[in-house]
Amino acid sequence: MTKPSGEWDHEWERVLWKQKTYADNYVPTSFLATLSKNANFRPYTYGYLVSASCAITQHIAVIFIFLATFVRLKERMLDPRLLVWVSILSFVAGYSLWELLHWHRDKASRLTDCAKAAKSSVLVFLALLALSPILRTLTAATSSDSIWALSASLFILNVLLADYTSLSVNSYNHERLSSVLSMNGAISASVVLASRLIDDISVFALMLFSIQSFALFPMLRRRFQTLPTPLQLVLTALLLGLSIYFTLPLSSTIASLYATVFAFITFIAPAALVWAQRFKNEIRGRWDPAVPRVRVIEGHGKRTRRSDHTLRR
Amino acid sequence: MDPITIAMVSDFFPPDVGGVENHIYMLSANLIRRGHNVIVITHSHPPDRVGIRWLLPSLKVYHIPFPTIASSATLPNFFTFLPYLRNIVLREGVQLIHAHASLSSLAHEGILHAHLMGVRTVFTDHSLFGFDDAASILTNKLLEGALRNVDAVTCVSHTGRENTVLRARLPPQSVYVIPNALVADQFKPAEVQPSLDELTIVVVSRFAYRKGIDLLVATAPRICQKFPNVRFVIGGAGPKMIDLLQMREKHQLQDRIELLGPVKHSDVRNVLTRGSIFMNTSLTESFGIALVEAACTGLYIVSTRVGGVPEVLPSDMISFANPDEDDVVRAVSEAIELVRAGKHDPKAAHERVRGFYDWKDVGERVERVYESVMKSEPLDFWTRLQRTLDLGRFAGPIFAIILIVDCLFFMFLEWLSPACDIDKVEMHWKHERFVELVEQYENKMAATSSPEPNLDNAEE
Structure with missing residues (x-):
């Protein structure tokens, strides 16, 4: 690329309507003068990324705990009735925490919500109890190899599609399609795994535990993410420790593999992202589509809205 | 320059409506007037626009039977166009391929295949694209690959040129700025203002997000409220039509905002002559031919300051607003005061725009580009391959494989139907010859009809 000579620069104007003497491919010195690089770029810090990775660690730790529980049930090392009680207790504990986070709401709505939750939890409990003989024989004819492969891929789907964003206590947004798919993936994985168990009560205990871990816990986890960082770190360490503690007696190889996975997610992946930011090259100029600023009148107050980016094509 | 045979290649050509379509047709017509042979290669529009079709003035259009996927663009596949293109190029003796529009896969393929037949290439980019979303990144890479070995590129505005140079990583010297143009006679101001x-x-x-219809929806009721004697006439169609209808319904403005529905290009002048101010709220615009057409019809222009719009008209014919609701209302209010104070003369504006843009001038400038391309030395195969490999770690090998497979495919086609077996077009449409023949025919008719006794005359 040669440097623009600038011989016509006193004459060159950024207009198309004037008759001109210079050539059509003349490169003025002001060419690309308005180009700006990384104008609104705020680099991530390592500490922030490590704390943000807690959500992923928690999610994966729950899957590992679930797998360890399944192995214990299958090997008859764990009494299924104990697991049912643990599930019920953790449900009560989780629900109390949930209520604690929402304590500032008015009393009437809390009471109706509480009644609704009690009703639906009893319904789910009874439905699972009734369905467990069917769930046990549903995929019984499928060979174990296929079951392991299928459940592994469903859990991977669950990890990939899960919603790791935080959700403030006051907001009530609807779940995104991907997070619904993620939950379905994990529940289906539990269903196919349940067919390897021996009796109905084990199936029932496993399914109850899977609902706790993959349907209810993620909702609570997203609310926890708005809490101060130390609390999150404690929760993460607790779940991580539990997953390793439950796995270690079963297989030390798997436990060390888990530890490697956690170390990668918490320390190496954020470092890689921080390193990759040096290649960030965001260019802006006057060719960029403008973002319309439109005032929307809603109720009493006015607010400024930036129109939805995804709609622009 | 000596007359050459040029093939315009693009997915966008009439009967589709739009700025690019019209540009290709008008440019072809003007190049024919300058003595060149011009053909157009585009995809077919079943059931009636298929095969070869002639348009006035003696423009031959080849319709390739490719199905379209979205907004009249064909599926990019890099190879299937070659048999058609080779046949057409050999039949017509094409020396230069002029491809249009960066979202047209036919245009990309035309540029990629041209070197096999020793044909030179020029590309015209008509639109602006960003760099920050997945679709842009992908299309920009495809464009870069297609334009790696192009001989020259033209853009319609200085902003468009900066954008294309960045997107396709071209040396700026190989990119020419040649504006769009209009036929001023088609946009005369109303006799009675x-x-x-x-x-x-x-x-x-077009009622699309990119055309800033959200801003129009937000500002039109406010302008109507502020100025009780102001009316709106809105022509067009598109996905945002429902927003406009809702706005009109909500603010009870049915008698003041008239929605015309889709407007044909030939009817645009009749719509424009109904008003005194033209309002454009586009969020991105490479050239904005609609503004120039409106200015030519004698309207005062209010527009958002986006893309190439600030380049197309002198500042006393246009008011600018930021893409912000309040600022658009401000600019329109000022424009209404200015027009009411009689500070804008439509007749004088028409004469001025007539001097700004002219197809004859555009034709000459494009011809100069062709001339420099035809004079330059073509790249040899190894340089092409080397340049293609330099595209990038992943894109380079992919495009190099495409280049090599394309060559093999071409050799296969040479074996399957050798160039000597293809019939050449020997007779071209000659306008002078046509006039001559018409005259001869008329003379003959006159000669054969005159000896007959004319009863009416005989009675006199």
Whole structure:
């Protein structure tokens, strides 16, 4: 690329309507003068990324705990009735925490919500109890190899599609399609795994535990993410420790593999992202589509809205 | 320059409506007037626009039977166009391929295949694209690959040129700025100027997000409220039509905002002459031919300051607004005061625009590009391959494989139907010959009819 000579620069104007003497491919010195690089770029810090990775660690730790529980049930090392009680207790504990986070709401709505939750939890409990003989024989004819492969891929789907964003206590947004798919993936994985168990009560205990871990816990986890960082770190360490503690007696190889996975997610992946930011090259100029600023009148107050980016094509 | 045979290649050509379509047709017509042979290669529009079709003035259009996927673009596949293109190029003796529009896969393929037949290439980019979303990143890489070995590129505005140079990583010297143009005679101001007491604001646009219809929806009721004697005439169609209808319904403005529906290009002038101010709220615009057409018809222009719009008209014919609701209202209010104060003369504006843009001038400038391309030395195969490999770690090998497979495919086609077996077009349409023949025919008719006794005359 040669440097623009600038011989016509006193004459060159950024207009198309004037008759001109210079050539059509003349490169003025002001060419690309308005180009700006990384104008609104705020680099991530390592500490922030490590704390943000807690959500992923928690999610994966729950899957590992679930797998360890399944192995214990299958090997008859764990009494299924104990697991049912643990599930019920953790449900009560989780629900109390949930209520604690929402304590500032008015009393009437809390009471109706509480009644609704009690009703639906009893319904789910009874439905699972009734369905467990069917769930046990549903995929019984499928060979174990296929079951392991299928459940592994469903859990991977669950990890990939899960919603790791935080959700403030006051907001009530609807779940995104991907997070619904993620939950379905994990529940289906539990269903196919349940067919390897021996009796109905084990199936029932496993399914109850899977609902706790993959349907209810993620909702609570997203609310926890708005809490101060130390609390999150404690929760993460607790779940991580539990997953390793439950796995270690079963297989030390798997436990060390888990530890490697956690170390990668918490320390190496954020470092890689921080390193990759040096290649960030965001260019802006006057060719960029403008973002319309439109005032929307809603109720009493006015607010400024930036129109939805995804709609622009 | 000596007359050459040029093939315009693009997915976008009439009967589709739009700026690019019209540009290709008008440019072809003007190049024919300058003595060149011009053909157009585009995809077919079943059931009636198929095969070869002639358009006035003696423009031959080849319709390739490719199905379209979205907004009249064909599926990019890099190879299937070659058999058709080779046949057409050999039949017509094409020396230069001029491809249009960066979202047209036929245009990309035309540029990629041209070197096999020793044909030179020129590309014209008509639109602006960003760099920050997945679709842009992908299309920009495809464009870069296609334009790696192109001989020259033209853009319609200085902003468009900066954008294309960045997107396709081209040396700026190989990119020419040649504006769009219009036929000023088709956009004459109204004989009787519309009244300024009942002032009318005209909007003609496609109703899409990119055209800033959200801003129009937000500002039109406020302008109507502020100026009780202002009316809107809005022409066009598109996905945002429902927003406009809702806005009109909600603010009870049915008698003041007239929605015309889709407007044909030949009817645009009749819509424009109904008003005194033209309002454009586009969020991105490479050239904005609609603004120039409106200015030519004698309207005062209010537009958002985006893309190449600030380049197309002198500042005393246009008011700018930021893409912000309040600022658009401000700019339109000022424009209404200015027009009501009689500070804008439509007849003088028409004469001025007539001097700004002219297809004859555009034809000459494009011809100069062709001339420099035809004079330059073509790249040899190894240089092409080397340049293609330099595209990038992943894109380079992919495009190099495409280049090599394309060559093998071409050799296969040479074996399957050798060039010597293809019939050449020997007779071209010659306008002078046509006039001559018409005259001969008329003379003959006159000669054969005159000896007959004319009863009417005989009675006299």
